[in-house]
Amino acid sequence: MIELLNQQQHNHILQQFRSKRCPKGSQVSGPDKASDDVLIVSAGRLRVFLSYEGREFTLYYLEEGDIFSTHTRAVIEAVKDSVILLTPIKAFRQQVVDHPEIALLMTGILGDMLGSSWDVIEGIIFHDAKTRLIAFILSLGRANGNMTENGIEFDCDLTMENISLIIGATRQTTSSLFNVMMKDGDIIRVAKNRYAIVNMQQLSTRLAEYKK
Structure with missing residues (x-):
């Protein structure tokens, strides 16, 4: 505009x-x-x-x-x-x-x-906090992500408090789920405020299964 x-x-x-x-x-x-x-x-x-x-x-x-x-x-x-x-x-x-x-x-x-x-x-209404977090991360990757050797890299300068308010969960729950995704290798931190979704297709498939 x-x-x-x-x-x-x-x-x-x-x-x-x-x-x-x-x-x-x-x-x-x-x-x-x-x-x-x-x-x-x-x-x-x-x-x-x-x-x-x-x-x-x-x-x-x-x-x-x-x-x-x-x-x-x-x-x-x-x-x-x-x-x-x-x-x-x-x-x-x-x-x-x-x-x-x-x-x-x-x-x-x-x-x-x-x-x-x-x-x-x-x-x-229909999904748990884990499903909402995965959907949010995928939306960031699709909106402004770029393919690199690390996967789909995207910028995110939102705090964990900001993200928790978006997905409708407590900050502690959001932080724990985010750390689990990093531990499982779904996402990696490339630099400050920059992350990568290692396998976009795999994570999208998992989200679809969670939504069934």
């Missing part, structure tokens, strides 16, 4: 957005905040989650270029020092009408988010 709006013919739209810095750990938006804006992540990473009686349910992470709305029941929190762009929904709605290419891109982004939400919900 940032790349599209930076194009000359759309630059006037980008100028309607106001920039806001969000320190790590700060709440960008929530159900108790009266705001009705379109939000685009310019830099950093935001977490979108639901909170109920002290429990948190992570839906997805917003990365650079992702678009979202502050007018939802979800809480949006900066998990890194971030910069976001904001504009009122009413103003942006007219730009979408006038520029169908923006609507087309938004459809793809929001479709991916919806698919991710369904994956999370399905995993929480």
Whole structure:
């Protein structure tokens, strides 16, 4: 979305957005905040989650270029020092009408988010923590992995706490399962924040069997 709006013919739209810095750990938006804006992540990473009686349910992470709305029941929190762009929904709605290419891109982004939400919900309801962790690791490999002599290498700078919130398990359970996968040789640590899935096909087959 940032790349599209930076194009000359759309630059006037980008100028309607106001920039806001969000320190790590700060709440960008929530159900108790009266705001009705379109939000685009310019830099950093935001977490979108639901909170109920002290429990948190992570839906997805917003990365650079992702678009979202502050007018939802979800809480949006900066998990890194971030910069976001904001504009009122009413103003942006007219730009979408006038520029169908923006609507087309938004459809793809929001479709991916919806698919991710369904994956999370399905995993929480029907599968155990081990299955959810394997599915999450495979999704990282498929999304940004590269084939190397070590297997499918991918970057992951999420903390174990972050991952536990995504798969809906305690930090201790997530850490234990992650260590078992490393001990069994399913994944290896290549460098700081970089891992490799040793045999993608084998791990995918095992996940399919767990889901039966």
